[in-house]
Amino acid sequence: MTLPLPSGDTWTRADYEALPEDLPVHVSLIHGELVVSPRPRPIHQRIARRLATRLEDAAPDSWQVDTDVDVLLDDDETEPVEIAPDIVVYSAEHDPYERPIYAESVTLVAEVVSLSTKRKDRRMPSALYAGAGIRHHWRVETDRTAPASAIYTYELDDATGEYVATGVHHDRITATLPFALAIDLNAVCER
Template identity: 35%
Template sequence: MGALMMSVAPQPEWPRPPVGGYTADDLDRLPNLPPHTELIDGSLVFVSPQTKFHMRVMRLLEHCFLLTAPPDLEVCREMTVRLGPRDRPEPDVLVVRAEADTGLNQTSYEPEDVILAVEVVSADSEARDRESKPLKYAAAGIPHFWRVEEARGLPVVYVYELEPARRSYAVTGIYHERLKVAVPFPVELDLTAIDPRRRIEDRPENDA
């Protein structure tokens, strides 16, 4: 009897990092990278499939910002920021200076163009979103950073503002159910609207 031939699926050809790691420019040149690949400390970071919570939070914030941001600012989703030669993270939601627009082929922003960076924490990004990314955003001078966590199915928003002398973030508020801030522009948002069944405005005690 002839030998049993087994079919082996071809393995993906993962890019091999050069000595010293990748650079921010490499992210635009490397072929066949998965969507939303980031560069952290010279290493490529691949993301897991997006959860519904993550999607809903980004949609809620983007819609709110589009309604409230002044005309000299632009709201973006999932665009990378060149923090340095070895760091090019991709915040989930960004508010940037409108004048930083370089055209439809633009793939990144400089940190001085970013007014607000928002990270929605996922299971595979906890350490990056809570520790390494905020440190890097602050060191690069991004004035506002928000971190969004999930608690009992609803978003909790941790709001930070840059302390310029130290280039570090100070927490200015932790928001459950309703977010209300004055900077970087006035925002008032029902966080329970992430789930239409749980909106604050729809509760009986809020009826006139």
């Protein structure tokens, strides 16, 4: 499959939105550059799906949960940022037939760290999400990417505009933000 070329020197949101939805690779738009990566492995998708299901079960009606959906983090005309986190919890007011989801509608993004991209997964998305003002960020590590499966939770610090760590959860995550939940992580991360 041949990807279309951008209309100018960098990729615009219009160029990105014109890409076919059935690409055999995962694409993101980061500061006007198209970033292409392979589709995740089945275990990555399984963990994301299981965690998203548990989040959806716990979410009040004011929130909806989806996986791998585009979130517009920066609408800059020359260097837009639009990526698809593994899990997105966003306002029920957003029409699920419309894309992208605007960052101001998002309360939580979660990323499952992949073995092949673990260095990038641990650094880059966090800064982009914080810069967009997304209140909560979770990083899910598996026994293949870290010594043990865990969810690292972060909350946006209004004073610095950066995330601060709020916990490391190994067997169970119990939280009240962004809403009350209790999730058995062993059931999420088991093969």
